[in-house]
Amino acid sequence: MAGPRTIHLTVNGAPREGWVEPRKLLVDFIREDLGLTGTHVGCEHGICGACTVLVNGEAARSCLMLAVQAAGAEVLTVEGLARDGTLHPLQEAFWEHHGLQCGFCTPGMLLTACDFLKDNPSPTEAEIREALSAVLCRCTGYQGIIKAVQAAAPKLRDAR
Amino acid sequence: MEALTPKLVGARVKRLEDRRLLTGQGSYVDDFRPPGLLHAAFLRSPHAHARIVRLDPAAARALPGVAAVATGAEIARLTRPVRALSKMKEYRVTSFPPLALGKVRFAGEAVAAVVAASRYVAEDGLDRILVDYEPLPAVSHMEAAMGAGAALLHEETGSNLLLAREFATGDVDSAIAGAAVVVRERFRFRRHTAVCLENRGCLAEYHEGTGLLTLRSATQCPGLVRDILADLLDLPEHRIRVIAADVGGGFGAKSSLYPEEITVAALALWLRRPVKWISDRREDLLATSQAWDEIVEAELALGADGTIVGLRAEVTADVGAYSIYPWTAAIEPVQTISFLPGPYRVPHYRAHARGVTTCKAPMGPYRGVGRPVAAFVMEGLMDRAARLLGLDPTELRLRNFIRPEDFPYKSPSGIVWDRAGFTETMLRARETLGYEAARAEQAQARAEGRWIGVGFASYVELTGIGSAIPVSPGMPVATGTEAATVRVDPSGTVTAIFGIASHGQGLETSLAQVVAEEMGLPLEHVRVVHGDTALSPYGTGTYASRSAVLAGGAGILAGRAVREKAFTIAAHLLEADPADLVVNGGRVAVRGTPDRGVTFREIANAAYSGARRLPRGMEPGLEATRFYDPYFGTASSATHAAIVEVDRETYEVTIRRYVVVEDCGRIINPLIVEGQVHGGVVQGAGAALLEEVVYDGAGQLLTGTLMDYLVPAATLVPTMEVHHVETPSPTALGGFRGMGEGGTIGAPAAIANAVADALSPLGIEVSELPITPERLFRAMPDSGGADRGSRA
Numbered sequence: 001m002a003g004p005r006t007i008h009l010t011v012n013g014a015p016r017e018g019w020v021e022p023r024k025l026l027v028d029f030i031r032e033d034l035g036l037t038g039t040h041v042g043c044e045h046g047i048c049g050a051c052t053v054l055v056n057g058e059a060a061r062s063c064l065m066l067a068v069q070a071a072g073a074e075v076l077t078v079e080g081l082a083r084d085g086t087l088h089p090l091q092e093a094f095w096e097h098h099g100l101q102c103g104f105c106t107p108g109m110l111l112t113a114c115d116f117l118k119d120n121p122s123p124t125e126a127e128i129r130e131a132l133s134a135v136l137c138r139c140t141g142y143q144g145i146i147k148a149v150q151a152a153a154p155k156l157r158d159a160r
Numbered sequence: 161m162e163a164l165t166p167k168l169v170g171a172r173v174k175r176l177e178d179r180r181l182l183t184g185q186g187s188y189v190d191d192f193r194p195p196g197l198l199h200a201a202f203l204r205s206p207h208a209h210a211r212i213v214r215l216d217p218a219a220a221r222a223l224p225g226v227a228a229v230a231t232g233a234e235i236a237r238l239t240r241p242v243r244a245l246s247k248m249k250e251y252r253v254t255s256f257p258p259l260a261l262g263k264v265r266f267a268g269e270a271v272a273a274v275v276a277a278s279r280y281v282a283e284d285g286l287d288r289i290l291v292d293y294e295p296l297p298a299v300s301h302m303e304a305a306m307g308a309g310a311a312l313l314h315e316e317t318g319s320n321l322l323l324a325r326e327f328a329t330g331d332v333d334s335a336i337a338g339a340a341v342v343v344r345e346r347f348r349f350r351r352h353t354a355v356c357l358e359n360r361g362c363l364a365e366y367h368e369g370t371g372l373l374t375l376r377s378a379t380q381c382p383g384l385v386r387d388i389l390a391d392l393l394d395l396p397e398h399r400i401r402v403i404a405a406d407v408g409g410g411f412g413a414k415s416s417l418y419p420e421e422i423t424v425a426a427l428a429l430w431l432r433r434p435v436k437w438i439s440d441r442r443e444d445l446l447a448t449s450q451a452w453d454e455i456v457e458a459e460l461a462l463g464a465d466g467t468i469v470g471l472r473a474e475v476t477a478d479v480g481a482y483s484i485y486p487w488t489a490a491i492e493p494v495q496t497i498s499f500l501p502g503p504y505r506v507p508h509y510r511a512h513a514r515g516v517t518t519c520k521a522p523m524g525p526y527r528g529v530g531r532p533v534a535a536f537v538m539e540g541l542m543d544r545a546a547r548l549l550g551l552d553p554t555e556l557r558l559r560n561f562i563r564p565e566d567f568p569y570k571s572p573s574g575i576v577w578d579r580a581g582f583t584e585t586m587l588r589a590r591e592t593l594g595y596e597a598a599r600a601e602q603a604q605a606r607a608e609g610r611w612i613g614v615g616f617a618s619y620v621e622l623t624g625i626g627s628a629i630p631v632s633p634g635m636p637v638a639t640g641t642e643a644a645t646v647r648v649d650p651s652g653t654v655t656a657i658f659g660i661a662s663h664g665q666g667l668e669t670s671l672a673q674v675v676a677e678e679m680g681l682p683l684e685h686v687r688v689v690h691g692d693t694a695l696s697p698y699g700t701g702t703y704a705s706r707s708a709v710l711a712g713g714a715g716i717l718a719g720r721a722v723r724e725k726a727f728t729i730a731a732h733l734l735e736a737d738p739a740d741l742v743v744n745g746g747r748v749a750v751r752g753t754p755d756r757g758v759t760f761r762e763i764a765n766a767a768y769s770g771a772r773r774l775p776r777g778m779e780p781g782l783e784a785t786r787f788y789d790p791y792f793g794t795a796s797s798a799t800h801a802a803i804v805e806v807d808r809e810t811y812e813v814t815i816r817r818y819v820v821v822e823d824c825g826r827i828i829n830p831l832i833v834e835g836q837v838h839g840g841v842v843q844g845a846g847a848a849l850l851e852e853v854v855y856d857g858a859g860q861l862l863t864g865t866l867m868d869y870l871v872p873a874a875t876l877v878p879t880m881e882v883h884h885v886e887t888p889s890p891t892a893l894g895g896f897r898g899m900g901e902g903g904t905i906g907a908p909a910a911i912a913n914a915v916a917d918a919l920s921p922l923g924i925e926v927s928e929l930p931i932t933p934e935r936l937f938r939a940m941p942d943s944g945g946a947d948r949g950s951r952a
Contacts, residue, residue: 023280037191038184040408042357043441047866050357078184091182095174098835102664103181104188104357104408125879133873136866138357138409139664141838141903142874 007071011036012080020067027051029067030077038078038107042136049135052108053077059115059134078107081114089155090114090148099148101139109135113149121157125150168677169894172831175669176688177662186406189361189378190438197363198227200424200437201282203272203289204446205264208300208519208859209311210293212263212271219288220274225281228431229289230273230423232259238426239392242417244485248634250324251490252317256482256522258422263296265313265481266519267860268446270419275427275435298859302455302478302516313481313517322479323490323515325633327497329572330508335470339461343544348928349533349908351453351478351853353445354526355871358408360448361438362421364428374401375425380410381701383659384486384637386693388417389425404691404701407663411843412525413448414663415703417485445864449524450853453478454496454533460541466549466556470508471572473500473537479515480522487632489515492523494633495530498573502538503582503620503797504560509572519859525632525703527843527904531621536929539617539909543916544925553913554590557618558583575622577795580897581823581885585799586618588821588883593801598817602803606921611806612816613918617909618799623898624709624889625793631704640789642710643697646675646718647783648726650768652746652761654679654686656715659699660707661691665900666832667707673828674712674894678719679726680743681760697785705898708828709790713893717786725782726763732775733758733766794889796897798822800841800906804914811933811940813849813915815877822902823885826895830884833899837882840903846872847904848911849930 007018011034018033025044030036030053042050044063051062054076081088090110093099100106109132116123116131123131128149129142137145180186217229241255260271274285297311304310305320313320336342362377373395379385382402390397407414420437427435439448458473477493484491490513497511515523542560546553561582562569569577598614605612625631627640645657656675662668672686679686689695699711723743730748731738734756742751749757766773767782774780803817820837827833850870854862863869888895908929915936916926924939 021280031190032193036184037188038186040188040358041190041438042359043866045441045865045867048357048441078182082183087179087182094182095178098175098831100178100181101666101835101839102357102409103177103186103406106181107184110182129874133875136355136357136871136873138355138411138843138871139839140835141840141842141877141880143838143880144835146874146879 005068007068009070009072010074012077018067022066022068024067025063026065026067026070027062030062036077036079040104040107042104049112050105050108052111052135054111054115059112076111078110081110089159090152093148093152097148097151098144099140105135105137109137109145117153117156121153123153168673168683169826169828171673171829173669173673173683173829175666176672177666177668188358188406188408189363189376192363192376194365194434197434197436198275198277198431199279199282200273200275200427200435201279201286202270202420202443203286204443205260205267205269205271207264207293207295208267208298209296210264211296212260213292213294215272216290217272220285223281223285223288225277226274226285227433228275228427229285230259230427232257232261232271235259235423235426236261238430239422242392242485244483244488245636246488246490246634247636248323248325248490251634252319252322254314254317254322254483256485258419266521268521269481273423273427275431299518300855300857300859302476302518305516305518313519320517321514322483322517324513325490325494326510326512327573328510332470332472332508332510335508336459336461336472339469340464341545341548342459342461343541343548344459345540345544345927347456347458347537347540349452349454349536350929351450352526352847352851353448353450353853353869354411354413355869356409356411356413359439359441359444360414360418360420362424363434363436364425365434366428366432368432371399372401373399373425373429374403375421376403376405377421378407378414379404380415380661380663380703382661382691382693383698383700385417385421388485392422393425393429401694404661407661410663411527412529412703415701416449416487416524441866442864445869446861447521449484450480450521451492451523451526452533453523454493456533456537458537458541460545462545466551466559468504468506468560471501471506473497473511475511475513477513477515477523478518478520480520481517482522484522484524486635486637487525488635489523490634491525491632492530496534498575499531499534499621500538501572502535503562503618505562505566506572520855527840528901531619531905532844532847532908535617535619535905535909536912539913540926543913547920554586554595554616557586557616576792577620578889578891579887580620580795580797581887582618582620582797584885585797585821585823588885589616589799589801589819592819592821592881592883598803611808611918613804613914613916615802615910615912615914615917616799617906617913619905620795620797621902621905622793623705623796624790624892625704625706626790628792639700641787642699642714643785643787644711644714644718645697645783645785646722648722648760648764650764652759652764654681655689656686657689657696658711659696660702660711662702665702665707665836666829670708670828670832671711671715675715675719678716679723681746685746705796705900708896709794709892709898710788712828712896713788713790714786716893717788718784721784721786722782726760728775729763729766730758733762788893790892792891794825794892794897796824796899796902798902798906800910802910802914804911804918806915806918806936811936813931815845815911818877818880820880820903820906821883821885822899823887824899825887825889825897827884827886828896834882836900837903838880840901841880841907842872842877844904844907845877845911847929848908852930
């Protein structure tokens, strides 16, 4: 087995350094080494989407990446969404429209929606459902989540 | 004395727990890593049924970073095996060892545990354990398991039949023999599992100085787990603390005691180091409890006018390899026959249930427990009867509902239904759907050659069960009470502490609404604490749609006691009559003289100042603990309506509309109630169309990933239309009824009936769930499906 190596990356805007075994998953590095436990592990085979983070601005499943693959990358986790105590419009909308219950899928759902609305700022309901089918939620039946993303879309458009 | 604060119960309040969950600040089990933490991984049996001939952990123990390897024999020295007891007459008690002892009974059963510096190293250790198995014949089919010559799973019982129970009222045989119409069917509801997004997990720490064992667990039932751990580990109960902080979904699957919880606790005691285990999804699909797997042969007899005269059923359940604690293997099949008659007047009834052990993960409670199957069967029979009689299916239901003058109504299985709006939910569902227009559109679509169907399902369930009956039939563990402590601190803010646990239901918000309203305080003055046996008064946890009713009732009683004392103190301070006082926004004042008042802070301050500022003889302090027992429990009911289309080429079922009209009594928070309904319906839709745990004939799990066990994504169900009929419960304090499970009870039946309605011109009935495209294809008259058969 190859020995640990040093990686440098940017997480939520701050430079971070790690000393990781090559086999270590990015999600385990984020949670264990960086202590950012907001990113959750739901399936470890890329289906549930709970571990979704943004890597260089694109949604990525951090259970399907090795930490060493993120060397040099910019990573955004749920902890980086709110700025100076002000919630991101998606976080506000999820709160307002009951887009979460147990909260376990929520970080992956938020970051997936974040990435989606960048590409499609004025989506239809069908497009939102299609995009968010990348993340499984077992509590909400998705109804509150869909409403939340619909409500956040114009706010994010206006903020641009 | 009265409260003038704007109504909080019934208000659409945003949830108090959301901010931390939205910002990644939750505290799920895996978020804790105390100093010195060790990580456990479990070696799981690759065989469905085998004798363990030899288990050699030496190479694993030698691996750098491995702290210990525990075998079944070692854990057996530290704990007792779990034996789920029942008072049921025909019930055979079996043992469920934390780690397999001598033999394994399902693929995925834990055989050994490796504890190491990291999960990665612990899993390396698993690869180095040598086990010689002597395979035994797999018992994979519930009906074959009862036959002569089937291998015996539990030698101590002498039979694979673990339980049997019958309910009988009247003379059903004569009723059926003399009936104008009889419909029969063999229904098959396949095996399911909950798939909580957070896998199970636990973390145990033993503090030598205090002798205190703390178990953090992703459990719904910290109280139940604490009680049984004390027994299994032979520790005093007050030396065990079980904490369920944020829990990522439960749905019943986290309400049972699991082998990993016992093993991890025993390892922490043994090693004197914190030990954590977090399940991965493979382990979850292999070893978390499974559900609903039943064959139901049922007959419904009716008069020529559609009046039900009798119902007869035989239920066979595949309860898996072990009887799960504390609910036992009886929970699913006996609940099915308890609730089979539904919201209807059924004068003659006989139903018999059997639970059969096989080489599968144990069956346990899962959202709805027995009632999704019961509703699928009863509602399927009702539609068959309507077709045979040429009656509208909604009309047939309206003719047979228990009527207002019948309440309280004792069902033929012995459950007492309090006043509930069965007829109202059906009438509102028809109106919301635009029933006649929907039928007209269906006729038009049929003329165009499309397969469109409309399906209804009505059900009633018992929620908030008190001490009159155990939550699971025959179970000796008491589940009829909950308690609340309401504590006002000297600054006047309130901490309300409950023995229940919240794992997505928003109980931190709902219970704060109940307590704040009872006390006349603003919502933000009340903080709810739950899920910690060291902090709360005695309670068992959250399951069986009980927490709004039991904890809500306890919260009302404790809040009321504190408010009454606060008013007495206020009257003393204001030199007024308590009867003249009103409370508004945390301030108690003399009615009509708002200037003459004191704040809760001043009242609390006086309460803790002692006799100098209190009425003569009053005990200082401002807190109360109250227990609540709703005794019988209360009825919750709903009617679901679905419009579906079946694709003529792919046989895919698309849900076009979904309507729910439910009666959960007085609503605490509509936002939360609707969220529970939405989530429940989509789980039920998954059960109807997608989800199925599949084992092959050798007892191997074929659905071990989320690519194989399909749970609904955002595209499965369109925007649901949810309406409420608020019939306050006449029996439960506050008028609340439980409503966490209902969505999942109604949806499989409504969707099955809609699909059957769509295909009725072809003469196809739906008798098996999930309705996969493959099953529909095989059912087609020209598919040759009858010759190809399907898995039984």
